Amino acid sequence: MNAIAPRPAAPIPPHARTYRYDAVDREFLAERIAEFEGQVQRRLAGELTEEEFKPLRLMNGLYLQLHAYMLRIAIPYGVLNAAQLRQLAYIARRWDRGFGHFTTRQNIQFNWTKLEDVPDILRALAAVDMHAIQTSGNCIRNVTTDEYAGASPDEVVDPRIYAEILRQWSTLHPEFTWLPRKFKIAITGAPHDRVALQVHDIGLEAKRNAAGEVGFAVHAGGGLGRTPLIATKLRDFLPEAELLGYLEAILRTYNALGQRDNIYKARIKILVRDLGADFAKAVEEEYARLPRDRYRLDPAIIAAIRQHFAPPPFLALNDTPLPEDPAFRAWAGRSVRAHKRPGYASVTISLKPIGGIPGDASAEQMEAVARLAERFSFGEIRVSHVQNLVLPHVRQEDLAELWDGLREAGLAAPNIGLVSDIIACPGMDYCALATARSIPVAQRISERFADLDRQLDIGECFVNISGCINACGHHHVGHIGILGVDKRGEEVYQVTLGGSATNDAALGELVGPAFSYDDVVDAVETILRTHVAHRLPGERFIDCYRRIGLAPFKEALYAAA
Amino acid sequence: MPLLEDGRIIDDAWVRVADDAVLPDSPAIVTLARLQREAAQLAGRNAPLGVVLPPDVAPDAIAPFLDRLGLVVLELPKFRDGRAFTQARALREHHGFTGEIRAAGHVIPDQYAALLRCGVSTVAVPEGADPAVWDAARRVVGIAYQASVVPDSPLSLLRRKLEIA
Numbered sequence: 001m002n003a004i005a006p007r008p009a010a011p012i013p014p015h016a017r018t019y020r021y022d023a024v025d026r027e028f029l030a031e032r033i034a035e036f037e038g039q040v041q042r043r044l045a046g047e048l049t050e051e052e053f054k055p056l057r058l059m060n061g062l063y064l065q066l067h068a069y070m071l072r073i074a075i076p077y078g079v080l081n082a083a084q085l086r087q088l089a090y091i092a093r094r095w096d097r098g099f100g101h102f103t104t105r106q107n108i109q110f111n112w113t114k115l116e117d118v119p120d121i122l123r124a125l126a127a128v129d130m131h132a133i134q135t136s137g138n139c140i141r142n143v144t145t146d147e148y149a150g151a152s153p154d155e156v157v158d159p160r161i162y163a164e165i166l167r168q169w170s171t172l173h174p175e176f177t178w179l180p181r182k183f184k185i186a187i188t189g190a191p192h193d194r195v196a197l198q199v200h201d202i203g204l205e206a207k208r209n210a211a212g213e214v215g216f217a218v219h220a221g222g223g224l225g226r227t228p229l230i231a232t233k234l235r236d237f238l239p240e241a242e243l244l245g246y247l248e249a250i251l252r253t254y255n256a257l258g259q260r261d262n263i264y265k266a267r268i269k270i271l272v273r274d275l276g277a278d279f280a281k282a283v284e285e286e287y288a289r290l291p292r293d294r295y296r297l298d299p300a301i302i303a304a305i306r307q308h309f310a311p312p313p314f315l316a317l318n319d320t321p322l323p324e325d326p327a328f329r330a331w332a333g334r335s336v337r338a339h340k341r342p343g344y345a346s347v348t349i350s351l352k353p354i355g356g357i358p359g360d361a362s363a364e365q366m367e368a369v370a371r372l373a374e375r376f377s378f379g380e381i382r383v384s385h386v387q388n389l390v391l392p393h394v395r396q397e398d399l400a401e402l403w404d405g406l407r408e409a410g411l412a413a414p415n416i417g418l419v420s421d422i423i424a425c426p427g428m429d430y431c432a433l434a435t436a437r438s439i440p441v442a443q444r445i446s447e448r449f450a451d452l453d454r455q456l457d458i459g460e461c462f463v464n465i466s467g468c469i470n471a472c473g474h475h476h477v478g479h480i481g482i483l484g485v486d487k488r489g490e491e492v493y494q495v496t497l498g499g500s501a502t503n504d505a506a507l508g509e510l511v512g513p514a515f516s517y518d519d520v521v522d523a524v525e526t527i528l529r530t531h532v533a534h535r536l537p538g539e540r541f542i543d544c545y546r547r548i549g550l551a552p553f554k555e556a557l558y559a560a561a
Numbered sequence: 562m563p564l565l566e567d568g569r570i571i572d573d574a575w576v577r578v579a580d581d582a583v584l585p586d587s588p589a590i591v592t593l594a595r596l597q598r599e600a601a602q603l604a605g606r607n608a609p610l611g612v613v614l615p616p617d618v619a620p621d622a623i624a625p626f627l628d629r630l631g632l633v634v635l636e637l638p639k640f641r642d643g644r645a646f647t648q649a650r651a652l653r654e655h656h657g658f659t660g661e662i663r664a665a666g667h668v669i670p671d672q673y674a675a676l677l678r679c680g681v682s683t684v685a686v687p688e689g690a691d692p693a694v695w696d697a698a699r700r701v702v703g704i705a706y707q708a709s710v711v712p713d714s715p716l717s718l719l720r721r722k723l724e725i726a
């Protein structure tokens with residue numbers, strides 16, 4: 001490959017709490033890029049068959065989509081600094097069409113890359129300590145966590161430390177690179193689950209016991225897709241030092257026993273379901289046999305990684321009253337969240353403008369967010385699993401100025417948690433597996449409910465849309481879930497109600513026969529009208545649904561027909 | 562098939578023996594079925610003995626025979642089938658097996674380094690395979706972020722440099 005010098009990276013903001021690479025980490029990345037380049041060359045020389053090359057490129061985040069190669073870049077546990085976000089903007093402009101797409105795995109995808117450019121893109125990423133390793137393939141994927149980590153008042157343990165440890169441990173793991181299927185781990189350190197841990201292959205809740213020691217509730221075998229399942233709890237309090245050893249035991253059990261002959265039965269959730277109590281038994285037996293010392297997580301390592309996530313230099317401030325301006329208040333009411341430090345707040349930036357593509361950001365918007373993060377949030381940015389961005393640590397007295405900056409960049413949509421804050425997978429517009437469009441459905445719903453007062457009146461409601469049964473849009477756990485399927489050549493949409501991805505995780509219930517592409521927006525409208533008609537004062541959609549059940553919605557949807 | 566060890570092609574002294582054939586007085590590889598069936602006779606044999614462990618059988622199944630075995634062959638039906646990695650690691654870690662572990666079947670050079678770190682010692686490579694490609698593939702990434710059954714230098718953070726022979 002011709003060596004195009006990557007753009008000289010801007011300096012990392014000094015107080016951004018991303019994991020700081022050292023010389024060995026950088027050497028590793030350079031080696032990994034060299035390995036991938038060699039694989040591309042061997043493919044071109046015919047030494048690797050396409051069948052052999054495919055999983056190798058996937059393990060470097062490179063997919064062949066409908067129109068082009070898509071490169072998925074890892075944003076470990078959704079944490080970015082301003083220099084990294086600027087570099088993503090540069091990549092979007094230079095090698096894509098000026099856009100990037102943030103995903104529900106807290107990653108970013110570029111949908112229009114060329115194979116021959118990929119090594120250069122990887123070098124441009126390496127210049128800011130980023131990569132595309134294990135963003136696809138049957139291996140351990142990017143670990144996700146709470147977008148408010150280090151900022152949320154309810155946080156008990158900082159999950160970033162363990163997410164980074166898991167990132168390192170799983171990187172090119174020699175034993176777990178050829179698993180039956182992909183493997184996703186989520187970790188939270190707060191009692192309120194913001195990572196959907198019960199629908200992950202492994203979900204970890206970091207917590208403290210009465211003595212103040214850190215441990216983990218370990219859940220395994222949750223997942224969405226064709227067979228949605230809620231995870232089983234294996235341990236309630238796994239001691240901190242045992243984290244890696246115990247996860248080794250789970251992965252070994254899965255690698256040895258997971259199904260490999262049927263792609264739809266290959267996820268760990270199927271093994272956990274089929275073995276029942278024997279799964280936990282097999283894990284415990286494996287764990288009892290493995291040499292604890294070899295896999296023990298040394299407190300010195302934890303302490304060293306913790307330093308990377310030390311609190312930024314917060315000032316001693318008092319809470320300040322917010323400006324009265326109603327437009328500002330409307331935005332702040334949705335976007336501003338309480339912080340663990342007085343005088344600070346976390347701010348969610350909506351990537352869901354009315355009629356826009358959920359999760360898309362232009363290069364200019366990325367640069368604007370980088371600039372605002374440097375000015376107002378120690379240079380730190382988070383990607384949320386609902387495809388928005390977060391500035392974690394903003395001084396309350398700066399909120400009005402930040403809002404002005406966001407408005408200038410077209411990033412001040414005041415719709416966080418409302419009907420138009422939709423999760424949608426790429427669907428038929430990009431994805432080779434899609435059976436229906438999902439982005440245009442999201443756009444039409446968002447346009448239908450463009451009136452903010454109406455959205456506010458409806459209240460919190462999560463709409464999730466997938467373009468096929470693989471469920472990348474997490475439709476099962478949406479308050480309103482929409483799944484596009486193909487019915488004799490026609491796109492139709494199945495609607496489920498009552499899903500939830502948090503502590504009270506639940507899978508939505510099907511309302512009845514599917515709706516056509518034209519009718520699905522009306523169906524959402526009818527559902528929400530029914531909610532408004534039946535709700536108690538201040539009652540959220542999900543609570544109203546749980547109280548009154550499916551029948552009134554069913555009746556409203558199908559009675560007329 | 563040529564046999565790869567430490568990145569070089571070496572002579573293979575072992576032969577696979579069919580279930581109904583008489584065992585030679587030289588290193589011989591038998592099936593698991595034969596090993597289990599003829600355990601008593603095989604125990605009295607002087608020449609080295611090896612077995613093929615199918616991917617769906619846990620190493621526990623050959624635990625009673627391991628002190629008699631000089632070789633365990635792990636078959637990868639497809640290179641994407643990673644069960645052999647866990648079998649190899651279990652043989653070393655749970656059973657303390659010190660003989661040869663050989664990966665056979667569909668293996669690609671890009672898996673060589675990981676196989677070694679899981680405890681595999683040799684790979685049966687396809688006819689005409691270039692050992693230089695395999696050797697380069699195991700050297701290209703010389704840093705690892707996790708413990709393995711291969712004795713490594715102690716952890717600093719999680720990762721350390723590997724010493725590749």
Ligand code: SF4
Nearest residue numbers: 425431434467468472
């Ligand atoms: S849910 Fe289906 S259509 Fe949507 S991104 Fe996933 S695989 Fe593609």
